[in-house]
Each structure stands twice: as C-alpha cells, then as structure tokens.
Amino acid sequence: DVKVTQSSRYLVKRTGEKVFLECVQDMDHENMFWYRQDPGLGLRLIYFSYDVKMKEKGDIPEGYSVSREKKERFSLILESASTNQTSMYLCASTETQPGPNEQYFGPGTRLTVT
Amino acid sequence: AQTVTQSQPEMSVQEAETVTLSCTYDTSESDYYLFWYKQPPSRQMILVIRQEAYKQQNATENRFSVNFQKAAKSFSLKISDSQLGDAAMYFCAYRSRNNNDMRFGAGTRLTVKP
Numbered sequence: 001d002v003k004v005t006q007s008s009r010y011l012v013k014r015t016g017e018k019v020f021l022e023c024v025q026d027m028d029h030e031n032m033f034w035y036r037q038d039p040g041l042g043l044r045l046i047y048f049s050y051d052v053k054m055k056e057k058g059d060i061p062e063g064y065s066v067s068r069e070k071k072e073r074f075s076l077i078l079e080s081a082s083t084n085q086t087s088m089y090l091c092a093s094t095e096t097q098p099g100p101n102e103q104y105f106g107p108g109t110r111l112t113v114t
Numbered sequence: 115a116q117t118v119t120q121s122q123p124e125m126s127v128q129e130a131e132t133v134t135l136s137c138t139y140d141t142s143e144s145d146y147y148l149f150w151y152k153q154p155p156s157r158q159m160i161l162v163i164r165q166e167a168y169k170q171q172n173a174t175e176n177r178f179s180v181n182f183q184k185a186a187k188s189f190s191l192k193i194s195d196s197q198l199g200d201a202a203m204y205f206c207a208y209r210s211r212n213n214n215d216m217r218f219g220a221g222t223r224l225t226v227k228p
Contacts, residue, residue: 004158031214040123042205043218050214058215090159094214100147100166103216105159 003027004106006091012112019078021109023091030096032074033103034058034066037088049074050096081113116141118208120219127196128227134181135191135222137206144168148182148189149207149216154199162204165189193224201226 007022025032031050035043035058045058047066055066063085067075074093078085088110092103117140127133139148150162165173165182172180177194193200206219 033215035218040220042118042120042220043216045215048215096214098211100149100164100209101214102149102161102164105151107158 004091004093004104006089006106006109008109009107010110010112012114013078013081014114015082017078017081017113019081019111019113021076021078021089021091021111023074023076023093023106024072025074025091025093025104026072027093027095027104028071029093029104030071031094032068033092033094034064034074034076035090035092036060037090037108043090046076081111083113085111086113087111116143116146116208116210116217118206118217118219120204120206120222122222123220124223124225126225126227127193127200129196129198131196132192132194133196133224135193135204135206135224137189137191137219139187139189139206139208139217141187141208141210143210145211147209147211148180149209150178150180150189150191151205151207151218152200153203153205153221155202159205163191196226198226198228200224 033048034046049068065077091106094103148165153159208217
C-alpha cells in the first residue's frame with residue numbers, strides 16, 4: 001500500500017514563526033502536492049513538484065515556499081506564520097504514468113497560528 | 115481555469131437507503147478525469163471512484179456508482195445501501211489529461227442516520 005506520512009497531526013505556532021511541514025511518501029512517486037483545506041473552500045493547491053528540486057506554484061502560493069531535495073520528501077515552509085494560515089494542510093503524491101492516477105493523501109496537519 | 119462545484123454542503127441519508135451527491139464542473143477540454151474522494155472524520159482522504167471522460171459507461175465500485183453526463187458537465191455520486199461507515203466529507207475532483215494537478219469542489223458532508 002502507498003503510504004504518505006506527515007510530520008505532525010497537530011501543530012500550534014506563534015505569529016511570525018518559521019514553520020516547516022514535512023511530507024514523505026514511500027511509493028517512488030514523481031509528483032507531490034501541498035493543499036490547504038478550509039471549510040466551504042475545499043482543497044486549494046499551494047505548490048506542487050514533479051521532480052526533485054522542481055516546484056510549481058499552485059493557486060495560493062503567497063506566504064509559502066517548498067523544498068524537494070529528495071524524491072520521497074516534500075516540505076512546505078511558512079516563512080513567517082500568520083493567523084490567516086491557520087488551516088488543515090494536506091500532502092499528496094501521485095505517479096506520472098498516463099491515466100486516471102489517483103492522488104494518495106497524508107493524514108493532514110492541523111496548524112493553528114496564534 | 116477549471117472549476118468544480120458541489121452545491122450541497124450537507125446531506126443526510128437513512129442507513130440502508132440511497133443517496134446522490136451532486137457535482138458539476140466547468141472545462142473547455144474534451145479529455146479529462148473525474149474523481150470522488152472520501153474523507154472520514156479525522157482520517158485520511160481516500161479515493162472512492164474515478165471516471166475517464168472518453169468512456170461513456172458510468173463507473174461503479176460495489177455500492178458506489180456515478181452518473182456522468184459529459185454534455186451537462188455533471189458527475190454525481192450514488193451511494194446505495196448506505197452504511198454508518200459512509201459518513202464522511204465527499205469531494206469531487208477534476209484532472210486534465212495533460213497535467214497532474216487536481217481541482218476539488220468544496221465538499222459535501224454526508225451524515226448517515228441509524
């Protein structure tokens with residue numbers, strides 16, 4: 001089974017702190033994604049990566065950056081956390097082969113910024 | 115940009131009954147994939163069912179089936195013989211054939227009453 005893990009289920013940080021959210025997948029997937037999930041808004045794409053050291057902005061990249069130094073690991077960085085970044089963060093991965101490939105999700109990190 | 119709309123924020127169904135969740139999408143593309151994902155309370159998001167746009171036959175997975183109306187850009191999910199374990203948030207998602215990032219709807223929270 002594909003496994004996507006995230007470093008924390010719950011995280012509380014203070015405004016202005018630098019925050020790292022880690023995601024690791026064990027299926028050698030090329031593509032990895034970071035979403036934030038908010039009530040009434042569904043999942044919105046922050047960043048994705050289709051290869052090591054490659055990254056693409058999603059729909060809401062402002063205030064975030066990412067790092068992908070190894071194929072299995074994709075990190076989301078909040079350079080200076082703000083209260084409007086309080087949310088559920090979901091990581092996902094998928095393979096590149098043609099077809100209706102599903103995205104496999106991690107359990108999520110619920111981040112609270114106070 | 116493609117958009118996905120789920121017009122029912124909440125739905126409820128009696129155990130053993132049938133329920134249909136609605137999803138519409140907007141795209142100018144002719145070849146794409148559609149998905150329904152389930153997110154149980156405090157658990158990981160998992161794929162329920164998927165549909166390839168060029169296939170006219172509606173996908174089915176056990177008690178789950180879809181009604182795919184390409185011309186109407188509609189992709190509803192039918193859950194038959196509802197079970198308590200079906201209670202979850204359900205997300206409809208769209209993916210273009212030519213890239214790997216998905217567009218998600220806002221979600222529908224399904225409650226199953228015993």
